[in-house]
Amino acid sequence: MSVSASKTIHKRYFGPLMPGVFFVPYPNAYRPPFNAPADKASDQLIDYIENTLFARIVPPxxxxAFIFEPIQGEGGYVFPLEDFFPKLRKLADKYGFLLIDDEVQAGLGRTGKWFAIEHYNTQPDIITIAKGIASGMPMGAFIAREGLMDKWPMGAHANTFGGNPVAAAAALATLELIENELMENARVVGEYYLEKLKELQKDFEEIGDVRGKGLMIGIEFVKDRETKKYYPEFRDKVVLKSFQKGVLFLGCGPSALRIAPPLIITKEHVDIAVDVLAEAIKETREEIK
Ligand SMILES: Cc1ncc(COP(=O)(O)O)c(C=O)c1O
Structure with missing residues (x-):
């Protein structure tokens, strides 16, 4: 709760939360922080961390640790500036803090690699995973490199349902499937999906951005491609209409639609989903005008 900045409703009436937590803007590639030009935005954000956060707010x-999502999930399927995480790694090494990579939504083969951070050539110190790890059975995991993990004394971390044998069996079977076929399927079908959506974008000016890696794909709706003004009412209608036509998408962030299908999806499924999406957008456009 303390380290999430997803929605205030999660925190409302829950305080006081853990002190000593600070936030910095996400290195959003579509809407770069500080309105900086995309090729300068990472440097500006690093500069903010070093020369404002560390100089005025918290001594380095x-x-x-820094905790982050390699690609934001609830925040709107927001993809990071390509060069940010390697720069953050350098900063971590310079000042001696850890990088904690939250792969709960992006990880475990969904992006076509085991972990989304691998797309950004950055080695974190700790990774958290859950969701896709056991195909719906309840399981989460905290992975840390040697040198960190062995500092925990035996029994320091315990809970009622940890180590549930049924969930563990489901996780082992899931990991095998991901390794043997589903990660590759996510990569191949995801590329196909992204291409089709980029084609669709040409027909609809309300689609401001289409971004994705593997089967983690976001579409951002905007009122105007120049100003990138959010268009939540458009997004909400598209999600509802698609649902009524039999395809389940989900909103995320202020104005984005997330595409996070099961990793078993085929190209034929994608064709159906994209047709439905096109129809839903067309109808929404007519209604909203
Ligand atoms: C990126 C991310 N981290 C953490 C969580 C919370 O995971 P859990 O419910 O397994 O604690 C979520 C849930 O949506 C998430 O998307």
Missing amino acids: EEVA
């Missing part, structure tokens, strides 16, 4: 030697 007291920073334990």
Whole structure:
């Protein structure tokens, strides 16, 4: 709760939360922080961390870790500036803080690699995973490199349902499937999906951005491609209409639609989904005008 900045409703009436948590803007590639030009935005954000956050708000030697999503999920399927995480890694090494990579939504083969951070050539110190790890059975995991994990004394971390044998069996079977076929399927079908959506974007000016890696794909609706003004009412109608036509998409962030299908999806499924999406957008456009 303390380290999430997803929605205030999650935190409402839950305080006080853990002190000593600070936030910096996400290195959003579509809407770069500080309105900086895309090729300068990572440097500006790193500069903000070093010369504002560390100089005025928290001394760097007291920073334990940076926790981040490699690609934002609930925040709107927001993809990072390509060069940001390697720069953050350098900063972590310079000041001695850890990088905690939350792969709960993006990880485990969905993006065509085990972990989404692999697309950005960055080695985190800790990774968290859940959701896709056991195909719906309840399981989450915290993975840390040697040197960190062995600092926990035996029994320091315990809970009622941890180590549930049924969930563990489901996770082992799931990991095997991901390794043997589903990660590759996510990569191949995801590329096909993204291409089809980029084609669709040409027909609809309300689609401001289409972005994706593997089967983690976001579409952002905007009122105007120049100003990138959010268009949530358009997005909401498209999601509802698609649902009524039999395809389940889900909103995320202020104005984005997330495409996060099961990794078993085929190209034929994609064709159906994209046709439905096109129809839903057309109808929404007529209604909203
Ligand atoms: C990126 C991310 N981290 C963490 C969580 C919370 O995961 P859990 O419910 O397994 O604690 C979510 C849930 O949506 C998530 O998307």
